[in-house]
Amino acid sequence: MGDSQSQRSATPDARGTRPVRIANCSGARGDPGYQMLRQATLGPVDFITGDYLAEMTLAENVEKMAQGLHEGWEVTAWEGLEQSLEAINERRIKVAINGGAQNPKGLAQKVQRFANDKGLNLKVAYVYGDNFLEEVKSSLEKNKQLPKHLDSGNPAVKFADNIDDVLDTKEKPVLSANAYLGARAIVKALELGADIVICGRVADASPVIAAAWYWHGWSETDYDRLAGSLIAGHLIECSAYVTGSNFSGFSEYPLDTFVDLSFGIAEIAADGTTVIRKHEGTNGVVNVDTCRCQFLYELQGNVYLNSDVTADATSLCIEQVGKDRVKLSNVKGYPPPPTTKLAIIYHGGYEGQILSNATGYATNEKWALFEKQLRNDLKTKGLLDKYQLLDFQVLGTPALDPRSQFSSTTYGRWFIQADTEELVAAVLRAWVHIAMQHFSGFHFSTDMRTALPRPYQAFYPGTISQDEIKEGAVLLAADGSDALREEVKRPSKYHELQLRKNEETTRNPVELSSFGQTRKARLGDVALGRSGDKGANVNFGIFVRRAEHYPWLQTFMTTTRLKELMGDDWKDSYFVERVEFPNLLAVHFVIYGPLGRGVSGCRLLDALGKGFTDFIRDRVVDVPEKFLRDVEDVKAERLALLSS
Incomplete structure (x- = not known):
């Protein structure tokens, strides 16, 4: 970590004369400080x-x-x-992070004090306007009506049975309610002279959009440019996901x-096109595969929404332009x-889990007996129908x-x-009651703490009119007081x-x-992909690596095929949307x-949906033999680029 002139950032005079270089340092609270x-x-x-x-x-x-017990901001951000x-x-260097969480002003003041103590010439600002806790609590108590659900625009979508539990404000109080803000308040903070901008709940890509918007002096109606920066922000927002983490092709390296x-x-240019890269000499890979994987992560179709811009990425191009350098282009923007x-996060109730083991012969019958025994015990006590969820897996x-x-x-x-x-607790007692009636070879962990009741939080993804939001930026004085406070205007046009x-x-x-001789192989032998969570939903993208393979994937990977590949996990209450890139x-x-x-209230072991892709890629299907040979050539090309 030298101090050579080549490592120094450009002076403010460089704004707009070249692409802006935006380095992301975190995608979750656990990312350590040294990454910054x-x-x-x-x-x-x-x-x-x-x-x-x-x-x-x-x-939380x-x-x-x-x-x-908590100051409201994220410790790792500090x-x-x-x-x-x-x-x-x-x-x-200028900084824009959402590590302020529930208390962005508090973290901003701590940073300002630290800068003062160190004699640093840094101005600190914070963004306000995302916290709607009191408004939501008041509305629920008075009106007994839920905010419109994020997925309510599609009448084919069925919600969870207990989706309206949040209306029970006495037993299931709302804990937090935060609107996802865009970039405009961050831009305002930078225009006010801030070097460090601390945000609460802004959308994941908003800090990146703001950096490019401010650097290039865009207007709020430069939609194509803003959309390009939104997709760039999506690619780098998640820690090391674009450099090799959560990468389905990792085993090829x-x-x-x-x-x-x-x-x-x-590196975002004035026209919104971007080059994704990493620092030279560091571990990881930036290539078309890692970038395609990350692009497909946590999408809700071909249109990506942000509070400042709508990005249509249907025709997005991702191309390798050098070692660890990938160009993004051809994104269309709209208001x-x-x-x-x-x-909206609320107290969902209490939960626990009990883990037991079975070995070997007659495993299916063992588990069937075990389930019958426990459910019978609860039924005789009149408890079986009193649970929100009692799921045996x-x-x-x-x-x-x-x-x-x-x-x-x-x-x-x-x-x-x-x-x-x-x-x-009654389920644990029932488990104890039947424990000595067990099947042959029954055993369990000696640590039963996971079975003890613990409170859990449930998630309701609502929507709020942008015109109801009053967001803005506050620049601190040297003593930590508010020096300048300016509210930003709402978007001038909506789509x-x-x-x-x-x-x-x-x-x-x-x-x-027409693709010739096939043989049984795992789908992952010819395709990579990525999946993740968005509220109640799993998103899943899959791609091939040769253009001549794509007509096969388009024909093969239908909605019906996906349901077949999900096997026993498919339920008729689910609904599927399919788009192509x-x-x-x-x-x-x-x-x-x-x-x-959502994540905290999910019954599945994979509550984040991250394992879904590799489950589907592990399914055995009929694969053209030629594709399997071609993929070996692709792997060799990728390794050659890595070592060049």
């Missing part, structure tokens, strides 16, 4: 951005703040600033490539939607002719949610939301037999419903 320091010192950058907030983070902070501010000051990964950097997401499959007891063992998981602690595109192949399906050789799906009420 690395981004500041390993090479020249103009901005550092960071996304520290998951939907649950804000509500509120509860702890009420108990006097650790990054504490470690990096001197380097940031020397290189004149030396594993050391993905140890101690660097985070992504976006933003008239509403934005309103994340069997995880794993015993190996044929196992060579170890581990390989012969599966576990059963009772997942319990209820209104009271007593009901959750009305349409029903999301849902299509089968956009070209005439081809005969699968022909330039990316990709097909993308949104499966509405599998995650119930």
